[in-house]
């Protein structure tokens with residue numbers, strides 16, 4: 018399952034974001050370090066399900082379909098708060114950076130309201146500049162990874178020269194366990210000094226920065242967007258980071274809970290909700306819902322939580338959803354389930370690669386594939402498109 022790590026300084030709403038996205042319970046409180054261990058749970062990304070367009074009733078297996086929206090599972094990791102100096106062991110230190118590296122993409126949660134200082138302690142709303150937090154967190158991660166990359170550097174470089182080793186492979190070995198591939202390293206090396214013997218500290222830091230940019234894309238979400246001091250900060254942040262997503266994790270939690278209780282109807286990611294049982298809501302609850310509608314949903318188009326997950330997987334990781342089936346006419350598996358599975362595959366993957374993602378055995382026995390929508394056999398170098406329904410034909 019693809020993993021997204023939720024990171025940031027303490028008290029910005031990481032656990033709230035994690036909770037709202039996974040509906041699991043982790044402790045929440047208004048003081049730093051509520052989260053003392055890495056937490057993992059299943060969240061979903063959402064795409065239109067082909068069932069609606071094809072006018073069929075689907076029987077999802079590895080995912081869920083609600084009103085023609087396919088929810089595909091991903092794993093969310095709630096990483097505890099990072100403070101400046103974390104790479105040197107300050108605060109809760111290195112363990113959390115290790116947790117972070119399990120993921121393919123990072124969501125950096127910042128407190129857009131400026132009501133927490135750089136270490137996450139509560140301060141007067143609007144008195145801290147959240148732009149500072151973006152820089153420090155990126156720097157922490159770079160310096161932590163630089164520490165790993167440059168471990169025993171002098172001895173290592175001597176060995177590379179003496180034994181004619183491939184420097185990319187050596188760097189790859191240094192970073193083992195971080196999910197970084199040799200291809201990432203080769204690409205990251207492109208625009209730095211070609212002769213590794215001439216590399217200085219600044220070159221290695223630059224190389225580290227490149228590796229992270231390529232292998233671990235990070236998005237920024239501006240949380241607590243519901244607070245009055247957030248709007249001006251969000252505008253300022255957008256000037257520097259155009260793709261920042263305003264979120265209100267607390268609003269999302271309130272809406273999800275109200276929907277679970279049957280008081281409203283609401284689907285994550287929507288720009289509205291409908292009150293179902295007005296008589297069961299007290300005046301304060303009604304006021305809170307009205308506040309969310311005006312100050313979050315009308316203003317930003319959604320609470321931002323679902324938008325952030327979708328952005329991470331579909332934009333930053335460039336994944337598409339493909340539906341493998343056995344029967345290309347009925348869109349079913351061998352048990353007759355219609356559109357049973359949706360897979361998040363890299364954009365541009367081939368049917369053979371899809372076969373391997375489904376199962377090694379199917380990959381090994383792959384012969385060719387049929388595009389079920391067009392009822393046509395596709396070429397072996399065919400690049401899968403989002404929403405494709407593919408029948409994989411295997412040997413034996």
Ligand SMILES: Nc1nc2c(ncn2[C@@H]2O[C@H](COP(=O)(O)OP(=O)(O)OP(=O)(O)O)[C@@H](O)[C@H]2O)c(=O)[nH]1
Pocket residue numbers: 025026027028029030031032033034044045046047048049050051052053097098137240241242243244264265266267268
């Ligand atoms: N107004 C507002 N408050 C929020 C929002 N999200 C979280 N909070 C509040 O911010 C405080 C911190 O939230 P947490 O989710 O515990 O923050 P955290 O980043 O996980 O904190 P640590 O576990 O200490 O790292 C709590 O009081 C939350 O209620 C939001 O969207 N809007």
